[in-house]
Amino acid sequence: MICIVAASAGLIFGYDIGISGGVITMEPFLKKFFPSVLLKMHDARQNQYCIFDSQILTAFTSSLYITGLVSSLVAGRVTTATGRKGILIIGGAVFLLGTVLNAVAMDVKMLIFGRLLLGVGIGFTNQAAPIYLSEMAPPKWRGTLNTAFQLFIGAGVILAASINLMAAHVGDIGWRVSLGCAAIPAAIMTVGAMFIPDTPSSLIQRGRVQEARKSLNQVRGVDSDTEAELNEMISHNEAAKADNRQPYKVIFERRHRPQLVLAAAIPSFQQFTGINVVAFYGPVMFRSIGISSDGALIAAIILNVVNATSTLVSTFAVDRFGRRLLFFEAGVQMIACEVALASILASELGTAGTATFSQGASITVLVLMCGLSAAFGWSWGPLTWLVPGEILPMEIRPAGQGIGIACNFLFTFILAQVFATILCHMKYGVFLFYAAWVFIMTVFVALFVPETKGISLESMDTIWQDHWFWNRYVDVEKKYTIPDEELSYLAHQRISLES
Numbered sequence: 001m002i003c004i005v006a007a008s009a010g011l012i013f014g015y016d017i018g019i020s021g022g023v024i025t026m027e028p029f030l031k032k033f034f035p036s037v038l039l040k041m042h043d044a045r046q047n048q049y050c051i052f053d054s055q056i057l058t059a060f061t062s063s064l065y066i067t068g069l070v071s072s073l074v075a076g077r078v079t080t081a082t083g084r085k086g087i088l089i090i091g092g093a094v095f096l097l098g099t100v101l102n103a104v105a106m107d108v109k110m111l112i113f114g115r116l117l118l119g120v121g122i123g124f125t126n127q128a129a130p131i132y133l134s135e136m137a138p139p140k141w142r143g144t145l146n147t148a149f150q151l152f153i154g155a156g157v158i159l160a161a162s163i164n165l166m167a168a169h170v171g172d173i174g175w176r177v178s179l180g181c182a183a184i185p186a187a188i189m190t191v192g193a194m195f196i197p198d199t200p201s202s203l204i205q206r207g208r209v210q211e212a213r214k215s216l217n218q219v220r221g222v223d224s225d226t227e228a229e230l231n232e233m234i235s236h237n238e239a240a241k242a243d244n245r246q247p248y249k250v251i252f253e254r255r256h257r258p259q260l261v262l263a264a265a266i267p268s269f270q271q272f273t274g275i276n277v278v279a280f281y282g283p284v285m286f287r288s289i290g291i292s293s294d295g296a297l298i299a300a301i302i303l304n305v306v307n308a309t310s311t312l313v314s315t316f317a318v319d320r321f322g323r324r325l326l327f328f329e330a331g332v333q334m335i336a337c338e339v340a341l342a343s344i345l346a347s348e349l350g351t352a353g354t355a356t357f358s359q360g361a362s363i364t365v366l367v368l369m370c371g372l373s374a375a376f377g378w379s380w381g382p383l384t385w386l387v388p389g390e391i392l393p394m395e396i397r398p399a400g401q402g403i404g405i406a407c408n409f410l411f412t413f414i415l416a417q418v419f420a421t422i423l424c425h426m427k428y429g430v431f432l433f434y435a436a437w438v439f440i441m442t443v444f445v446a447l448f449v450p451e452t453k454g455i456s457l458e459s460m461d462t463i464w465q466d467h468w469f470w471n472r473y474v475d476v477e478k479k480y481t482i483p484d485e486e487l488s489y490l491a492h493q494r495i496s497l498e499s
């Protein structure tokens, strides 16, 4: 239950991702805020690749990521005082405010201001939820429980796409319904977060050992012996406290280079899979290739169902087969689908983009997009939220996660902002651009991402010592420090003395 509440932070993120793509294809919405786009849409001579190439329209989608970027970094600092739970509640509340503004928007300024507030909320919740899940989960289920976050993102996208489909038929206020309904998942998460305990390690960091013990007993079950785990956390915290420098400074030290590089690279690379072409512009793409408005919204739902279902594959596979295998398989699958998509767009639309698609070709596009979406759903989707959170040691975990989300949002913003322009200029080549990236990223994973399956967060240090490249950053002295059991024993002694 605790994990469901925390993972539902993914629901509001997913809702946002899914809602904007559909809303921007609704005519009353375009008429009110972006009339020039509507004119282009009705112009038969218009190059199909370029209809949605409007900077202000893309700003509606991507503005959220600018404030998300800043607030995820702020969340990494604030969490030391508020805990993970506090961040979830604050994020949820700001998000609700943004939703109200969006639903009652009278002009573009109000609309975009609402999106900016949604971004602040999401920056907070996306920073806290994956850490919350990793810190609550027992090591052998950490991957499984953490993928719930991505699963909920997927569910949020489906919910949004379905609401878009219904709202498109309620007349001029359809888009208000679509944007306003974001309040439902937001309220569920915010209220739910008030009733869950904070994570044991976050409580220990704030000196609340008794509450940490209670929280740990609650999630591990009363019969299990949680003292050893608790002591391990306490000793880690003691060691981290002895070094009372700013986490944002510590993370830039040489010894943390592997964690810093991976915590920034994985979430950044995630965006170069091209997933958001599908997520944000799915309906737009389908309309561009001549599918009707409803057909485009339905196709988007199919895509999103595939995406969410494939995340379930990850839930099952991640702790059994490991993270690396999922990255590799998905890499191959994504490259194949993207190359095929490029060639079909090239042969059907050419570069003039004025021809319309045959029905068979439209279906093939949908199938290939599903292949891409599925591969993402069991690899870069969930693993982006899992791997950084698990490789970062406790003292720099929130800072590292903050940096990772900020990078993720930065590239989401840039790519969302330029996608319509790239599509207009590179045409079908846009998919070759992504395929090349996926190739580079897969090689990167092979060389630099160690397997983390089944390793406890507290013993994660060992993966760097055995790694061909990262071992040069391991502090040699650290290899000869007091063993963990000894530290736990000392911490235990300390607590008995204190009480």
Ligand code: BGC
Pocket (backbone or CB within 6 Å): 017, 150, 153, 154, 157, 270, 275, 276, 279, 307, 380, 381, 382, 384, 408, 412
């Ligand atoms: C990504 C989003 C993406 C979504 C799709 C998330 O993990 O960060 O950018 O739109 O997955 O399901």
